[in-house]
Amino acid sequence: MNKFLLVEDSALVVKVINHLLKTSTDLAAEVATSKKQAIEMLRTAKRSEYVAAVVDLHLPDAPDGEVVDLTLKLGLPTIVLTGSLNEHTRDQMIDKPIVDYIVKESRFSYEYVLKLLRRLLKNKEIDVLVVDDSVTSRTYLKQLLNNQQLRVHEASDGTEAIALLQQDPNIQLLITDYHMPNMNGIELVKNIRQNTTFDDLVIIGISSHDTNGLSAQFIKNGANDFLTKPFSNEEFQCRVIHNLEALENIRKIKQAAHTDYLTNLPNRRYFQSKANEILDQHKSKPGICTLAIIDIDHFKRINDQYGHDAGDQVLIEFSDLIAQGFQRFTFARAGGEEFYLLLPGLKTAQAIKLIENFREMIEDHLILLEQDSLTITFSAGLAGFNGESLPELMRVADARLYSAKNSGRNQLCWED
Numbered sequence: 410m411n412k413f414l415l416v417e418d419s420a421l422v423v424k425v426i427n428h429l430l431k432t433s434t435d436l437a438a439e440v441a442t443s444k445k446q447a448i449e450m451l452r453t454a455k456r457s458e459y460v461a462a463v464v465d466l467h468l469p470d471a472p473d474g475e476v477v478d479l480t481l482k483l484g485l486p487t488i489v490l491t492g493s494l495n496e497h498t499r500d501q502m503i504d505k506p507i508v509d510y511i512v513k514e515s516r517f518s519y520e521y522v523l524k525l526l527r528r529l530l531k532n533k534e535i536d537v538l539v540v541d542d543s544v545t546s547r548t549y550l551k552q553l554l555n556n557q558q559l560r561v562h563e564a565s566d567g568t569e570a571i572a573l574l575q576q577d578p579n580i581q582l583l584i585t586d587y588h589m590p591n592m593n594g595i596e597l598v599k600n601i602r603q604n605t606t607f608d609d610l611v612i613i614g615i616s617s618h619d620t621n622g623l624s625a626q627f628i629k630n631g632a633n634d635f636l637t638k639p640f641s642n643e644e645f646q647c648r649v650i651h652n653l654e655a656l657e658n659i660r661k662i663k664q665a666a667h668t669d670y671l672t673n674l675p676n677r678r679y680f681q682s683k684a685n686e687i688l689d690q691h692k693s694k695p696g697i698c699t700l701a702i703i704d705i706d707h708f709k710r711i712n713d714q715y716g717h718d719a720g721d722q723v724l725i726e727f728s729d730l731i732a733q734g735f736q737r738f739t740f741a742r743a744g745g746e747e748f749y750l751l752l753p754g755l756k757t758a759q760a761i762k763l764i765e766n767f768r769e770m771i772e773d774h775l776i777l778l779e780q781d782s783l784t785i786t787f788s789a790g791l792a793g794f795n796g797e798s799l800p801e802l803m804r805v806a807d808a809r810l811y812s813a814k815n816s817g818r819n820q821l822c823w824e825d
């Protein structure tokens with residue numbers, strides 16, 4: 410559980426936040442109602458115990474943001490709560506290295522606070538690369554990104570940036586200036602987008618206000634977003650967060666498109682693209698990659714005897730066992746009670762041994778249903794890769810699966 414320090418004198422606000430946290434398994438608030446109490450809590454607790462501080466700007470014993478300054482000085486990421494927002498408060502806030510400020514209006518304001526806290530937790534695992542030849546600009550951007558708890562790397566030109574991206578596949582966001590020696594920002598974006606390894610990288614270009622059309626050029630060449638100088642801290646933070654959220658959503662969609670909804674195993678679509686990639690790498694090495702098609706025996710009887718839900722449970726448990734047993738390899742639920750398994754690096758004899766061990770394990774494995782228990786068996790058809798296409802390899806494995814079924818099931822077939 411991640412704790413955050415909530416410094417707030419309004420009992421109502423504390424109540425709403427605690428109510429929103431009621432079902433939360435990742436966040437908990439420790440409340441101080443005054444500056445005095447906050448100091449006491451910070452003195453006794455280890456500072457690193459708190460993910461962040463959520464601080465009311467106006468407290469009876471700290472009427473002008475003194476606790477905000479205090480938590481910032483202690484290095485705690487600080488989210489500010491304020492009862493109202495006027496020009497003065499906004500100016501006062503955007504100059505401070507806070508995470509964000511929120512006007513206390515409704516429960517949505519507090520939901521936003523929790524969203525920000527969760528964002529901070531995620532940001533701690535996200536690497537960002539800032540590319541700018543000016544040390545001053547880099548330091549400034551680094552500070553803004555650090556306020557959001559992001560891990561920042563720096564490069565002073567495009568060549569260094571590309572080298573860093575190649576070294577560190579964890580970098581998810583790149584922020585680049587336009588004016589740089591050797592390779593300008595747009596050339597850098599072009600270079601990066603030519604390399605499919607960096608397809609998932611989010612790029613924000615920064616263009617000077619006096620250069621017409623640069624923002625559009627950044628986007629046309631593959632940047633996801635841009636900022637025109639001068640920009641406010643607030644705008645910068647918003648763009649960074651929005652782009653990271655968009656990246657996460659795209660990843661979730663991709664993940665869903667590649668995953669079988671029932672078993673969480675990779676699906677046929679994923680298998681086909683991954684298997685094609687693997688076969689491509691093994692074209693010049695015939696005989697050391699094997700495909701197996703695995704099919705649970707008499708599965709219809711399980712549905713008929715125990716019901717469809719029990720059938721689903723069997724599929725889920727069998728899938729978990731495949732995932733555990735073959736984690737080094739590529740596997741998928743092809744559909745129904747059929748599964749694909751590709752074993753690169755293994756000659757057919759080695760693949761037979763591995764799948765035969767799995768078959769023996771499965772026939773002894775007791776599946777516990779709500780009211781009952783049962784065991785299952787499977788049959789498998791295997792085909793060694795010798796340079797043919799994936800559909801052809803599948804056709805061979807499928808014909809052998811058919812033979813295994815016809816020869817009595819609960820067995821492997823690897824020859825015609």
Ligand SMILES: Nc1nc2c(ncn2[C@@H]2O[C@H](COP(=O)(O)OP(=O)(O)OP(=O)(O)O)[C@@H](O)[C@H]2O)c(=O)[nH]1
Nearest residue numbers: 704705706707708709710712717720721745746814
């Ligand atoms: N519970 C459940 N059943 C499914 C699912 N997908 C397919 N099935 C059922 O799986 C059964 C497959 O039956 P068959 O193709 O006749 O094969 P089988 O009974 O396993 O027989 P053999 O393969 O010849 O050993 C059908 O009754 C499908 O309705 C699913 O997601 N959940």
